[in-house]
Amino acid sequence: MLGTLVGGRIGIPRSALAAAKSGLTIAIRYSDQRRQFGPEGGSEVPILNYRMHQRRLIPPLAKTYAVHFALQYLTNRFLNRTEAEMQEIEALAAGMKSYSTWSTRDILQECREACGGKGYLSENRIDALKNDTEIYTTFEGDNTVLMQLVAKNRLSEFRKAFGEMGSLGIINYVYENAKTALTEKNPIATRKTDEEHLLDGEFHLQAFIHREKTILASAARRIKKLVDGGLEPYDAFNVVQHQMIDVAQAYLERVVLEQFQLAIQSIEDTKTKGILTKLNQLYALAQLEKNRAWYLEDGYMEAVKTKAIRKLVNQLCWDIRPDAVALVNAFDIPESCLGAPIAVLG
Numbered sequence: 001m002l003g004t005l006v007g008g009r010i011g012i013p014r015s016a017l018a019a020a021k022s023g024l025t026i027a028i029r030y031s032d033q034r035r036q037f038g039p040e041g042g043s044e045v046p047i048l049n050y051r052m053h054q055r056r057l058i059p060p061l062a063k064t065y066a067v068h069f070a071l072q073y074l075t076n077r078f079l080n081r082t083e084a085e086m087q088e089i090e091a092l093a094a095g096m097k098s099y100s101t102w103s104t105r106d107i108l109q110e111c112r113e114a115c116g117g118k119g120y121l122s123e124n125r126i127d128a129l130k131n132d133t134e135i136y137t138t139f140e141g142d143n144t145v146l147m148q149l150v151a152k153n154r155l156s157e158f159r160k161a162f163g164e165m166g167s168l169g170i171i172n173y174v175y176e177n178a179k180t181a182l183t184e185k186n187p188i189a190t191r192k193t194d195e196e197h198l199l200d201g202e203f204h205l206q207a208f209i210h211r212e213k214t215i216l217a218s219a220a221r222r223i224k225k226l227v228d229g230g231l232e233p234y235d236a237f238n239v240v241q242h243q244m245i246d247v248a249q250a251y252l253e254r255v256v257l258e259q260f261q262l263a264i265q266s267i268e269d270t271k272t273k274g275i276l277t278k279l280n281q282l283y284a285l286a287q288l289e290k291n292r293a294w295y296l297e298d299g300y301m302e303a304v305k306t307k308a309i310r311k312l313v314n315q316l317c318w319d320i321r322p323d324a325v326a327l328v329n330a331f332d333i334p335e336s337c338l339g340a341p342i343a344v345l346g
């Protein structure tokens with residue numbers, strides 16, 4: 001019975017994604033034309049030239065591209081599903097529904113504010129997009145509840161893997177983790193700040209996987225300890241509930257990054273590949289920046305590295321800015337559907 005919900009949990013995030021694309025198209029086109037302030041005696045500059053404005057709109061643009069490819073992946077998995085994969089697809093759909101609708105909620109608010117008073121005018125449509133999509137976080141399953149479903153699925157996959165692997169598998173897992181510690185958590189790696197390394201897709205993916213695995217293993221260990229200590233499983237899950245949301249979040253971020261990277265690999269046009277690679281790097285580094293407290297606590301990175309990541313996020317926003325309008329135009333939303341006077345191309 002629950003399986004029938006999966007189709008809806010793919011439709012809703014796709015609809016949320018479309019709303020985020022519309023909001024970003026309106027806000028980025030407007031920000032490219034709207035001029036405010038400027039150097040003493042000079043002319044006013046487009047607001048998208050301001051670093052803070054870039055920071056507010058360009059990482060969300062990168063995230064929207066990332067979610068686009070992840071939802072394509074989810075849709076294809078669903079269309080070509082086999083019975084054996086259904087549980088995993090169900091959890092992925094529940095997770096992507098939460099990830100995409102939360103993302104749209106935040107992005108549309110930022111778009112509204114980024115257009116100032118014009119963003120508040122109904123004729124510019126951001127209010128309608130917000131009105132239509134805000135409830136997406138609740139219906140078709142409340143996001144926070146769905147994230148727990150995702151986490152439980154990850155934990156049972158983890159348990160299954162250990163069950164099937166037997167003691168040799170566990171030894172391998174421990175060995176793999178020790179290897180990670182050696183190659184990725186030594187003082188050279190945790191302090192490595194050269195651009196080539198920080199922009200490397202392999203570094204991004206390994207950092208995301210490390211976070212996903214560590215949080216999952218730690219949640220599993222905590223639940224086991226609580227249950228071994230006599231707590232009912234229901235109560236044990238409640239004690240670690242906040243960590244369960246992190247388990248789901250880390251899994252989704254890894255899937256989204258991985259699918260974005262894979263999609264880029266199949267692109268042949270060099271210019272398109274180049275700009276999508278920059279967007280992918282920005283998505284990855286913006287997530288690492290958001291999760292920096294975790295990486296610092298874990299010892300995976302030192303402050304010098306998280307600071308270098310922050311600097312690079314700024315730089316990538318700056319580098320992508322000249323292509324920002326082309327990147328929203330590439331969403332190819334018909335003017336009749338966009339319908340916002342401030343988004344009409346000059």
Ligand SMILES: Cc1cc2nc3c(=O)[nH]c(=O)nc-3n(C[C@H](O)[C@H](O)[C@H](O)COP(=O)(O)OP(=O)(O)OC[C@H]3O[C@@H](n4cnc5c(N)ncnc54)[C@H](O)[C@@H]3O)c2cc1C
Pocket residue numbers: 135138139140141142143144145
């Ligand atoms: C506009 C609209 C249209 C809808 N259409 C349909 C429809 O067509 N068909 C249909 O069947 N349903 C429909 N629904 C129902 C919808 O699916 C539910 O509202 C949704 O699943 C949330 O359930 P609830 O309202 O009972 O909230 P609750 O379950 O009461 O949740 C309230 C809050 O408590 C939190 N919470 C709940 N349980 C937990 C927990 N275990 N741990 C931590 N936090 C928790 C939630 O995160 C949430 O923030 C619709 C709802 C709306 C608003």
